[in-house]
Amino acid sequence: MAVTTPASAADSAAPATGQQPGATPPASARRRAGGGARHWRWPAVVPFFAFMAVCFGLPACTLAYNAFTVVDPATGADHYSLENVRHSLSGAYATGLAGSVKLSLLSAVLATVLGTVIGQALLSSRNGALRKAAVSASGVFANFSGAPLAFAFIATLGTTGTVTRLLHLKSTGFSLYTFTGLVLAYLYFMVPLMVVTVLPALDGVRTQWREAAASCGATKAQFWRHVGLPVLMPSLLGGAVLMFGTAFASHATAAVMTGSSVPLITIQIANALSGNVLVGQENLALAMSLNMVVIALLVMAVQIPLQRRSNRWLG
Template sequence: MEPGDLRLSTATTSAAPASRRGRRRGGLLPALGPVLGILPFLLYVAVFLLLPVGVLAVEAFRAVDPVTFEESWSTANIGTVTGGAYARSYVGSLELSAITAVLGAVLGLALAFAVVTTRRGRLLRRLVLTASGVLANFGGVPLAFAFLATIGNAGVVTAVLTGPLGLDGFRLASLTGLALVYLYFLIPLMVLTIVPAVEALRPQWREASDVLGASGWQYWRYVGGPVLAPPVLGATMLLFASAFAAYATARALVGSSVPLVTLQIADALSSNVVVGAENLGKALALGMVVLVGLVMAFYTWVQRRTSRWLT
């Protein structure tokens, strides 16, 4: 072997590790790219979700003596929130959330079908979706004031009905009245959530079922229903969680006349009931977190089953 061949062989073997080292250096940043991109989201979740839940989980098991203000570890708060007026507030919130979620899902689904299936309804679809996006985020004190000024005890519509028509006024500060107000923003939320699923029902499926001689009931029983049921159920769970966690509208509308757990939490944190009952409010909030977590876990499971039908 000549010296030139040896030099060529040596240069080739030494260049190979250098190229591999270069590839390693160049591949480090692309490997860390996804981690760096998701880091702000992880920090946001840790600070605004995990940390508050952790504080609730700790403070819910601490009791404060109303006389000496000494703190101690205790499960008395958990036992208190599971009985008496606090248990009734949980029942009231669950009842209100279930009623409004089911009604909002049914009415929102009907409106979504009307918008999607309307011929030459592109402009109508844009108007309905735009209005739904606005109304779904309209709540709190302004919404309560709007209903009080319209159908409250001294509202415009109430005055018209109790005057010439001789009808009794509608009592807005009740569970039924609060459910009506909640539907104002839950129905648009249902429309926004379910329209993509309704649009995913392909016309070819209905045409194929008609060609095969299936009736409308059979189509919805074996084709349309199984495809649409998971997203409808998931959207209903989303409405339930939204109604269960609502506070400002109920506070401005009914005060403490309707037993709701969110109102009980506000009273406990402000010590309007018992001095030093802040940890009791945190125990109530921890119960809400557990219930909403179960609902959202079920919602996530339903969405996973839905994804294979909508892809």
Template sequence: MTSARFTRVKGWAPASPLLLVVAVAFGIPAVMLALGAFTVPGAPGEPGTYGLDNVAASLREPYLTKLLTSIELSAVVAVAGALTGTLLAHAVLTSRSAALRESVLSASGVLANFGGVPLAFIWIATLGNSGLVTTSFGLGPGLLYNFWGLALVYLYFSIPLMVLVIAPALEGLRPQWREAAQGSGASVWQFWRHVGLPVLTPALLGGVVLLFGGSFAAYATAAAMVGASVPLVTMQIADALTGNVLVGFENVALALSLDMIVVAMLVMAVYLPLQRRSSRWLR
């Protein structure tokens, strides 16, 4: 008994520095966030009390719109990005040109990691009010500075991300499966319906989830591009943090953060089991 316990403890010992750092650097902020979200500030000089007031407030206007807009934007980008990314990956991977495949995959690696303010600048130069495309084609101002403009810009990193996510799954579709299906009398469409798409589904949904998370968490691009004209929850939180709002809203910002984490966790809860399933299929 004692010896089993001893080896167990000894086995975990090398991990203790890591666990300690995670507890301090991640655990403490997480606890503070949760505590703050459930703390109702008292009068000046008085200690706060615990309650659901902040969380309730964060789910009412004007905050609710921002949360919902963020979710909507992320959902639009995730679905559109997943579809176009898959089409692009398929078009590239079935190409005979190895150079095309290599360069698109490398470019996807670069663009999937390209975001933040630099991304906003590049699109402002293109489609902003004095952007080259806007002026050359006489397009009206404000083209980029709305919900759909933001979606267009987010797709710039979302589609490449999807290409990277779906490419291994597409490559995992074995030629034997198509041939076996054909041998059993299936048409191309029947192959995709009964085998191809079901096998890709976990990777597709996994991609949707990743893309959703990427857009949902994005802050800098939107802040630099649209400011407050598209109400997003990340910008509301940032405003509270940098003191751009009335006093007393800080705890609501904490509650909003909690809302975001809950949304992200719900979405992730879909992803993880799916990912496990697809990795089993695509050995």
């Protein structure tokens, strides 16, 4: 009497299915299995999409709708018009938008250069305790902004500030309540933010690349010019774009330090919403906010490809 073992039963069943024992399942079977896995993943992300729709989608739609809505002062009726958008891109409002862009660009460039140099110095340091302390301090300073930062700068570099009186800065014509003062205040939290952002990219520059360049007779300057900087360029540009977006959206620091003396779009939006300039200009403020949203979307459109390319090289 023949005894059938599990192995022999599997071998006998293999020709019926046309698949050898231990062979990889067909592509169709793998697609069905993957489709089932993706099907079960959808319920897990539904709360996330619901949160995005309520907290971001609904306000964005309301913003866009009201930005193109004009209220007739005589009848109180609403009608669609481009009047708010035209006003938001002309006159003093165009000056405020240009001032915010200029402030953000200058702050982003300076923060990118200084943050990269400081980050490389930290990675090159042999003192591990100093490196950890500097990284921890950068994380703290990167989140110190807004009204507290403005009050700290006023107490330090204001008209009667401690450093202003000690170094007699007032006699040199320096004033904190100007465009230059805003740049200094923004760099206080943007440089540490850039340090935290660029450190992983700098750490991704492999030692083997430097050794290979040195074995070919390249100096450190030649290595950074021909290898290091080209590899890091997507990360540096992505960090600069992130710095631009951070400075462009900042409001509290500038509002407390300079008020309306430096034309910025964020301050103009706050004044229009509160009725400090003209009563009933809420929709004009929303049109200015829509301009900021468009610029933010352009910034994101630039940052995402740069981040992907950086991950490809340094991941």
